[in-house]
Amino acid sequence: MFDVDKWLEIFHTIITNPLRTVLTGVSVALGIFILVVMQGLGFGLQNGVYKNMQDDAINSLYIHSWATSLPYKGLNAGREITYKNDDLQHVVDKYDEVTTYSGRMGMWGVAMEYGSETQNFSLRGVHPGHLELERSIVTGGRFINAGDVADARKITVLGKTIVEDLFRGKDPIGEYVKINGVLFRVVGTFEDPGSKWENRNAYVPITTAQRVYGRNDQIDMFMVTTGEMSLTESIEMAAEIDAYLKEKHVVHPDDKRAITVNNNNESFAEMVNVFTGIRTFIWAVGIFTLLAGIIGVANIMSIIVKERTKEIGVRKALGATPASVLGLIIQEAVFLTTIAGSIGLVAGVVLLEVLAMFIDHEFFTNPTINFGVCLGALILLIIAGALSGLLPAIRAVRIRPVEALRDE
């Protein structure tokens, strides 16, 4: 229902006092602007952190070992715990949900030599499943396969940084690199977009690493996927593995340091919770900012009502019903807040778009807000407008037409 006269009147009151209208509008616009920008920044942080977390497979357990922190069964604290192949094998055999797994054995500061170039990088003995668990991307050739592991072949897959530093643009596939004096044939190259450090690794079959470095069947740590397991199931699985490993390696059940099973499912769920909390907090802050704007609008509307007391009285004498007076004031308040708020909304979105163009940090990416948040903000605005108009409108309704007859 479009009522020309009502709108003309609304425009009239808004235009008669432009400064007041603008100042009030600014407070509402600012409220919604802050809400939108903070939501966007929250999303940016969230996107950044999620992207970072997706560096590793979310549905996985990372199982580390360290020195014991408690004495147990006559054994002193401080004893190093080292996993063996059969620890990993036990987990892989026991849980059908484990689709992929990898052990890991690493060395830092390993001299790697190609042609006249020699530089220090890291070496990692891994299983084929490492590719999926670490979410690396093969950029050339192939990754380590089951045959490489079974035969302990002297092959290697090089990280992006090593390729750049040693080969200087030359295709490394099929070439030989000397790693700690042992020749390895390069079968592939990889890149890990989630972590720069990963690119400084040379992957070799885990069996090869164990043999070359005399580590027999030892592994530093291992990781397994949890497949389609639910969060609760994965927590249960982590607890079982933890108990099993403690029992097997004679570790005190309360020892939190010697055996750790990191459940990425759980970390991710926790992170989701944290962000839900942050977003709720941002909404609360935004709503309070907006509230200040609403109070501003309510204030201006009650001044308008006061100034128009006589006019409203005359209108009532001429047959205006309470409902029509109420409608007029509320419509004006809604109009004012919606226009001002939309300006703030658009300004906020534009600022976020500009930020998104320039900022791409490890922990901060793509700070745009979605359509749902925009819609929510708009609905909030309209409700806010109606609320801010309500009290002044009720005051206007209470004006008795007798006021019009009173001559000052």
Added chain:
Amino acid sequence: MIKLTDVKKSYGSGKNLFPVLKGIDMDVEQGELVSIMGSSGSGKSTLLNVLGLLDSYDSGKYLLGGTDMSNLTETTAAQYRSKYLGFVFQSFNLINFKSAVENVALPLYYQKVPRKERNAMAMDLLEKVGLTEWANHLPSEMSGGQKQRVAIARSLITKPRLILADEPTGALDEQTSREVMDVLKEVNKEGITMIIVTHENEIAAMTQRVIRLRDGLIESTGR
């Protein structure tokens, strides 16, 4: 047309209760031109407010066109005002940001008459009060007499059965007052009942009957 029986009204409450109308009995016939006179504080404005359904009364009976007007809600009072009553005020009470024609048409807006139709009717009435050329002027551009003629046109647009005028010439000079009274008399001749509140004897003399009020009571009904 109008029949008041023992209508009482007080302002304030408890110990500060201040009676303004102490039992008014009066009636006005259809088509009459009546003036209400009285000194300030006699209750004449309150009486007009009660008659105009702008204010409630405490006790007694008010029949308007045979209908009891007690305990009206604001909305029904507004509807009665819109349908049966027209008002002319001392200070004109035109809406200052609306042109003459829009001011005249405003009461029809509350009767949900389409814009074109009500503006056409407003133009007819402006012609009747001799202000056709001033139709698109704002009240601030008009003289007192012209404003009051706009206000009279506005009071007529709903074709009311009763027009209540509160000191309609109070803000006008002698010459203009006479012109305005001529217009009001003209309107009355068409059969619209008219009640004029005034404290000027010359104005009262132009009406058919003078009701005198003193201290909240009718002193004389002029009959």
